[in-house]
Amino acid sequence: MSVVDRARRVLPGGNTRTTLFVPPHPPYAVRGEGAIVTDHTGHQVIDCNNNYTSLIHGHAHPEILGAATEAARSGTAFGLPTASEVALAEHLRDRTGIEQWRFCNSGTEAVLMLLRAARARTGRDLIVRFDGSYHGTGDAVVSPDAPGVARSAPDSVLVLPQHDLEALTAAMREHGDRVAAVLIDLMPNRAGLNPADPAYVTALRELTRQHGALLAVDEVITFRLHEGGLHKQYGLQPDLVSVGKVIGGGFPVGAIGGSADVLSPFVPAPGAVSWGGTFSANPVTMAAGLTALSLFGSHEIAELNRRGDQLRARLRDAGVTVNGSGSLLRLMAPDPTDLWWNLYRRGVLGGTNGLLALSTAMSPVHLDQIADAVTAVLGRGADHRV
Numbered sequence: 392m393s394v395v396d397r398a399r400r401v402l403p404g405g406n407t408r409t410t411l412f413v414p415p416h417p418p419y420a421v422r423g424e425g426a427i428v429t430d431h432t433g434h435q436v437i438d439c440n441n442n443y444t445s446l447i448h449g450h451a452h453p454e455i456l457g458a459a460t461e462a463a464r465s466g467t468a469f470g471l472p473t474a475s476e477v478a479l480a481e482h483l484r485d486r487t488g489i490e491q492w493r494f495c496n497s498g499t500e501a502v503l504m505l506l507r508a509a510r511a512r513t514g515r516d517l518i519v520r521f522d523g524s525y526h527g528t529g530d531a532v533v534s535p536d537a538p539g540v541a542r543s544a545p546d547s548v549l550v551l552p553q554h555d556l557e558a559l560t561a562a563m564r565e566h567g568d569r570v571a572a573v574l575i576d577l578m579p580n581r582a583g584l585n586p587a588d589p590a591y592v593t594a595l596r597e598l599t600r601q602h603g604a605l606l607a608v609d610e611v612i613t614f615r616l617h618e619g620g621l622h623k624q625y626g627l628q629p630d631l632v633s634v635g636k637v638i639g640g641g642f643p644v645g646a647i648g649g650s651a652d653v654l655s656p657f658v659p660a661p662g663a664v665s666w667g668g669t670f671s672a673n674p675v676t677m678a679a680g681l682t683a684l685s686l687f688g689s690h691e692i693a694e695l696n697r698r699g700d701q702l703r704a705r706l707r708d709a710g711v712t713v714n715g716s717g718s719l720l721r722l723m724a725p726d727p728t729d730l731w732w733n734l735y736r737r738g739v740l741g742g743t744n745g746l747l748a749l750s751t752a753m754s755p756v757h758l759d760q761i762a763d764a765v766t767a768v769l770g771r772g773a774d775h776r777v
């Protein structure tokens with residue numbers, strides 16, 4: 392029996408992650424090496440998905456593997472804290488200037504923890520977020536009409552249109568004294584991967600301060616774009632950030648960062664927020680993450696962003712509509728599933744919505760091959776033959 396048939400028997404729809412499903416079913420990965428993934432049929436593709444932007448150095452990077460293996464040899468998880476979480480928190484502090492950190496196992500969980508922190512710190516209930524931005528799958532950050540979401544969830548969430556300063560100002564005027572946090576992704580992938588307007592971001596910071604609300608920036612995807620996260624590029628000082636993906640070196644991870652004051656509700660004491668996580672801050676993730684980030688300093692970030700900008704310019708010259716900034720690109724196509732399969736058959740693995748994330752494992756030849764495949768599918772006069 393094929394892996395597909397076996398999968399459909401034991402997993403609803405044949406896999407665990409809605410976000411990577413493409414009809415009729417995605418291929419199953421069997422091996423990743425550098426920039427290349429091999430699937431269960433033996434087909435090889437250049438990995439521009441990189442586990443939804445998290446594998447900044449591609450697959451099986453020897454130094455990251457070495458760090459993870461060494462950590463695992465000393466124990467994969469403990470019912471005690473370890474020095475490895477201290478080391479990664481120190482690294483994150485040094486590269487962002489954000490004082491304190493708290494780890495978990497995914498970006499979804501990081502956003503949940505961020506919302507808990509904001510509500511606990513302010514004693515307020517309301518969260519403001521923006522329509523079309525993805526922040527994982529917690530009730531507060533998905534559509535209130537989505538199946539399985541508590542009908543009461545929208546009571547404590549205000550969803551505003553993207554980049555509409557008038558709507559934001561009016562909402563803060565009316566509800567500002569109830570707002571715990573405004574949650575923003577400065578370049579939201581699902582909303583088209585367009586960077587936020589700096590003047591809007593400045594106004595948002597001002598408004599949140601005026602109304603005593605926290606400004607929370609979701610950097611789960613965008614952290615890779617600047618040594619301190621995309622907010623640094625805006626000169627922005629958020630009260631809270633959520634991160635994930637690249638900071639785990641390819642292992643499950645999430646984290647929030649903030650000042651000691653903002654994160655004070657987590658300091659164990661009577662009345663404090665109680666938040667565990669059996670595998671949170673496990674030493675394998677912490678060691679792999681620290682190594683991956685150490686190999687991704689300002690020089691490497693600038694170089695990868697430069698390659699991304701070059702690729703984007705080349706694709707635009709070829710007539711492709713492509714958004715994003717630096718090492719993150721989003722191909723805009725009428726039928727994302729068609730696009731996904733057309734690219735996959737031509738040897739390029741992207742995201743199911745046209746997202747491409749570069750890795751340091753890609754060579755100039757890989758980048759040429761990616762440009763050729765995308766141009767063949769979406770460029771001027773593309774034949775769309777599979």
Ligand SMILES: Cc1ncc(COP(=O)(O)O)c(C=O)c1O
Nearest residue numbers: 497498499525526527609611612
């Ligand atoms: C901006 C943003 N926030 C949160 C998440 C959720 O992260 P995870 O998939 O690790 O739960 C994602 C995932 O893509 C994301 O892009």
